[in-house]
Amino acid sequence: MRNPGFSDSLLKTEEIMINGKKMRNLPRLLREFRKNSIYHSILEPKFHSLVMGDTNTENIKIGNIEPLLRHYDNFSVTNPPFTAEDIQICFFDPRAIGFYENGVDTNADDPMYDNKPWHNSLGNYDKIHGEHFDLAYQLHREIPHILLAFDEENPYEFSYSGIEEYFAEVMTAAWQLDNPDSDVNQNDPNWLIRFVFLMGTHFMAMPPYHFSKNNDGVLLDNAHQQKRPLAIYVEGIKWLNLTLDMLEGKIDEFHGIPVPNFKIFNDEPVIEKVALDYASPENFAAN
Structure with a gap:
């Protein structure tokens, strides 16, 4: 067993073990997303709009x-x-302001980005950013094994506990999901899968911005020094695996909202779908 930190041994393996559960790692995730043109049509936003930024x-x-x-x-x-x-x-919004767009105070982006508060709560970002967690990382038979456990008494536990129960209510009210003629139902029926995908891609883009240096200004590549970007990477891997599970028909619902039913299995046997509370703050860290 070795503890190499944030390196090729983490980034270039096909599989990863997260809290004892085997998941698809980055190379396999990218390959499976890229090879299927139907996935592209589902995940690409139907339109872009001006969003707040961050x-x-x-x-x-x-x-x-x-x-x-x-x-x-x-x-x-x-x-x-x-x-x-x-x-x-x-x-x-001090950093994601859209400086290179038309106007320095707006950003032309996927409107799903304005769901960032879910990224902080369901996605555990606030706990990760404050480093309210313990992390252990080792290589075993060339497969990364990462254990991530959030502190039970972190500053966000009371605020975010059970917040997933309100996901369906909030999104239904915001986007009129109970109205078949609403704009989202008519023009963006795959928004839920894209929401999960955006959560994953956003996390996966973040680790470089969170690398830390020691008191001498040296970046040390080990799990202790880089625990925050490692935790962010883990969260991204989980959401991207959940996205593929949805596309492959393995997930029926997400916090009370039905997942669109796709018969896309890449010539593999159809897998019986199961309803999972896959990304609750508690189960998401434990699974």
């Missing part, structure tokens, strides 16, 4: 927390107890 938790500022501290009864997404104006919410 609704990461650290870019969201609240000027008045008093409404957040009250107790409320009988409220829902469609009947909120306070407004954005009440809590004086402001968005900051």
Whole structure:
């Protein structure tokens, strides 16, 4: 067994073990996504639009927390107890501002990017960014084995616990999914699979921006020094595996929203579909 850190031994293997579960690693994921033209048509956005830029938790500022501290009864997404104006919410976007686009304050991108708050919560990014986790990484028979466990008493545990239960309600209200004639239902029926895919690709693009150096300014490639980019890589691998599971017909629903039914199996036997709560904060780290 060896502990090489963030290197080719991690990036170039076909398989990876994450918390004891075998998954497709980056080379195999890329190959399977690229070789299927139908996957391309499903995953490519039907249109692009102007998005805020980066609704990461650290870019969201609240000027008045008093409404957040009250107790409320009988409220829902469609009947909120306070407004954005009440809590004086402001968005900051210091780095993903779209400088090379038409206008320095907008970014032409997939509108799905505005779902970034799910990236922070369902995707565990806030816990990862704050390094509220333990990580162990070893090579065994040339296969990377990574164990990732989030701290039980991290600052986000109370805020995000059970948040997956609201996914269907929030997305239904935001995009009128209960209306067959809504814009999303008519023009973007595969949005859920693309949402999961975007979660995965966003995580996979992030590790280089999180590499850390020691006090002498030297970048040391080991699991201890680079635990944050390794955890980000792990999260991306999980979401991209979930995307392929959806495309291959293995997943029926995602947090209460049905997955579109595709008969795409690349000449392989059809696998019986099962309903999995695959990406809940608890199960996603444990599976």
